[in-house]
Amino acid sequence: MRVPLGVLALGLAVVGVASDHNNIDKERPLRFDDAYSIALGGLEFQNGLRYDPARRSWFGRSELQIGFARNRDLSIGWEPFSAPGQGLRSGALELSYFETLRRETEGFPAIGYRAEVSSTGGQPEARLRGIATRLLSGAAKVHLNLDLGLNSRRRGTFGGIVGFSLPQGYHTTYLGEIGWASGEKGGFVGVGMRRQMSTRGVLDLGVEASTVGRFRFTVGFSLGL
Amino acid sequence: MILVVTLSLLAAPPIPAWMSRPGADAVSYRRGSYNFAIHGIPRLARDMYGTGVGHAVAYEALATGRAANLESTVYDQIQRALKAPPGLPIDENVLSPVFSRRYGSLEKVFDWAHTLHFQTIDVLMHPGWAEARRDQEIERLWANYQAQPFAITGLPMNMDWLDSMPYSARFRTKFPKVNGLFWGYHWLQTSVYDMLFRVNSKDQAPQYEVLGDRYHAVELLKTNREVMPMTAELSPRFSKRFPQIANAFDNLHMLHDNVNDILASDEFTPGQKKAMIDEAIVRVLASTHQGETAGTGEAQGLHDHRHPPSQPGMGWMRGMEDDVMYMSGMGWMDMSVCSHCSVPLPEGPIWGATVSADGWTMTVRCLMCARDMAAETPGRAIIRAATEDPNRLLVLISDDEGNLSSNIPGVVFLEEMGEHPECAAWSRAFTSRAAFDRFVAEHPEFKSAEPFTLAEWQKRNAGRPMTYRKIDRPSPYIKPGGGR
Structure with a gap:
């Protein structure tokens, strides 16, 4: 479905929430999550653009997260894209439930999971991600993500990511990841950063390279409402 | 000592269920147009964020076995941070990750009380609101705060009793410079309320020129204060109007003191420290004092909620008699x-x-x-x-x-x-x-x-009135031999 560019621009212009550079969600800017939901009563609006130079395609992403209960959030996401000859297309719609099962203690990592359903052009997909977050040294953390999915052809998918986060100074977190996904013919590595720009806003930047030589560049901004 | 501590733990009120739950339990601040109005005085915002850095760096040092450096390299590190504080809110977990994961319940109590601190300041600084609307919103903030299980009680508590635990005064004795910083932060956090209360927005910033200078030049460096700063001492008008909030802040600051003293006590194992910190949390929780009322309760105990008759926003202090109390830097004063x-x-x-x-x-x-x-x-x-x-x-x-x-x-x-x-x-x-x-x-x-x-x-001066009566008594915080 074609969508007017103005609708996307309106989505990106919504202002509002306290977002934290050290709370990491998928696609902001890399693929991995940390094990923590947003706060109870929190409302966060995340937006981003990703460019895939091999396909000369732009992918937008807007997501509204709602901390509806203690240690739980729901999010509604939308991924419009633009490719040569196709114009701007509506892309995937996504509904996601995230739960932190436990915070990190000295003997145990933080554990969370994300359950997600999405639909692209009426083709449904489902994914389940298990997440463990553990402090390494100083404030550096490792984030293990394990993915199981069912794609639109009813075939199982799986993958895994090891993510790293390293806060520097008061307002910046550097990120790295190495991962593999069954549907992508190989693995990928990525680096990125999240920077607190204001009391409510976080800018993120990321670049990812796959083992088959493809790149993707990501820029995003998250706002607390 | 160990026996005394063990017995005190056995006699402690029960640990509430939320303290055993594994969740992170983060709670967002109440939404409102006033949020982050503190940036109307950028220097105040930075200094307040700096207090978070100071707390977190000291706690992380204590949690990671660097207590021996607390008065030297860690103190210098904190001082550098306080001179160039962050311009935006900080995530204290980034600065104290080991402390945060070890004392998760304490982090919840601290974070939620600090949210109340910041939001009440924001409401008082939000331009354009009538005072009645500010009061109404502060009451809502208080109700919102109390709705969480990790809220601190707004009842006055006996500060002398809370500060008479077996480990009390360890921190200020062993680490007087860093304790001075902590009490300096608490001086700032409690002084600002009367600076903002009922004052037009445009008249707030010039006052902070005086208070901010004083904070950096004197209050952070003080090592001879006998007792922690109390909200009603520094913001008497705000404390009278919102006694429950003033009391909660004092109870919070006393919890900080208890935690500092426990962490500074070398004879306890990590497990004992954790248990004593949990006990200190429970003492000040609202749930521990449910159904109790201000002005009543057993003397010198957990449920002693007496307050000076003229100031409901202050708990009972050492040597206090009705409205007469010893104030650090002033001596004995009668608040009435x-x-x-x-x-x-x-x-x-x-x-x-x-x-x-x-x-x-x-x-x-x-x-x-x-x-x-x-x-x-x-x-x-x-x-x-x-x-x-x-x-x-x-x-x-x-x-x-x-x-x-x-x-x-x-x-x-x-x-x-x-x-x-x-x-x-x-x-x-x-x-x-x-x-x-x-x-x-x-x-x-x-x-x-x-x-x-x-x-x-301003050229006039009537001198000291004949009616003035000085209360001439020794400090109750100095022992007869000269020690504290």
Whole structure:
């Protein structure tokens, strides 16, 4: 479905929430999550653009997260894209439930999971991600993500990511990841950063390279409402 | 010592269920147009964020076995951070990751109380709201705060008893410089409320020039304060209006002291420290005191909720007798009387003025007492005083030579000397000459009174009133041998 560019621009212009550079969600800017939901009563609006130079395609992403209960959030996401000859297309719609099962203690990592359903052009997909977050040294953390999915052809998918986060100074977190996904013919590595720009806003930047030589560049901004 | 601690743990109130739950339990701040209004005074915002850095860096050092460096390299690190504090809110978990994961329940209590701290400041700084609307929103913030299980009680608590645990005073004895920093942060966090309360937004920033300078130059460096700063000592007017919030902040700051003392005690195992910190949390939780009321309770115990009769926003202090208490830097003071003339303060909402100088804030009956008390005190001072307009507070700020500047350009003073017990009637401030004339017309007893301009009025000095009575007693915090 074609969508007017103005609708996307309106989505990106919504202002509002306290977002934290050290709370990491998928696609902001890399693929991995940390094990923590947003706060109870929190409302966060995340937006981003990703460019895939091999396909000369732009992918937008807007997501509204709602901390509806203690240690739980729901999010509604939308991924419009633009490719040569196709114009701007509506892309995937996504509904996601995230739960932190436990915070990190000295003997145990933080554990969370994300359950997600999405639909692209009426083709449904489902994914389940298990997440463990553990402090390494100083404030550096490792984030293990394990993915199981069912794609639109009813075939199982799986993958895994090891993510790293390293806060520097008061307002910046550097990120790295190495991962593999069954549907992508190989693995990928990525680096990125999240920077607190204001009391409510976080800018993120990321670049990812796959083992088959493809790149993707990501820029995003998250706002607390 | 171990036996005493074990027995005290056995006698402690039960640990509430939420403290055993594994969730992170983060709670967002209440949404409102006022959030982050603290940035209206950027220096205040940075200093407040700096207090978070200071707390977190010291706690992480204690949690990671660097206590031996606390008074040297860690202190220097904190001082550097306080001189160049962050311009945006910080995530304290980033600065104290080991402490945060070890003492998760404590982090929840601290974070939620700090949210209340910041949001109440934001409401008081939000421009354009009427005072009634601010009060209403602060009441809502309080209700929102109390709705979470990790809320601290708003009842006054016996500070002397809370500070008499087997481990009490360890931190201030072993680490006086870093303890000075902690009490300096708490001085700042409690001083700002009267700086903001009932004061127009534009009149708030100039006061912070005085308080901010004092915070950095003196309060952070003090190592001889006998007891932690109390909210009602530094913000008496706010504490009287919102006693539950003042009490919660004092209880929070005492919890900080307890935690510091526990962490500074080498004889305890990590497991014992964790258990004692949990016990210290439970002592101040709202849930522990459910159904209890201010002004009642057992003396010298967990449920002692007595407060000075004239100040419901303060718990019981060492040596206190009704309204008479020992204040660090001031000595023994009676809170029910004017700090300058010792004449009883009027009952009810009518008030004269407060004087903030030399790190304290005192309530006085009239403008004359305020002026003369400020003049007697070395350094800069802030006088906040009522005028005939309940919506316009007079703010006078003195420079180092004692010259006063006013937030109301045309301020006019009445000072028609009479009997001192009546001073609140004959020593007053008016927002204009017209207001002065109206008052004189309505009060013929002042028909010959001269309207003084600020320049004329500030040259006057009536000296120390004959009615003044100094309470001459030794500090209750100094033992007869000289130790604390």
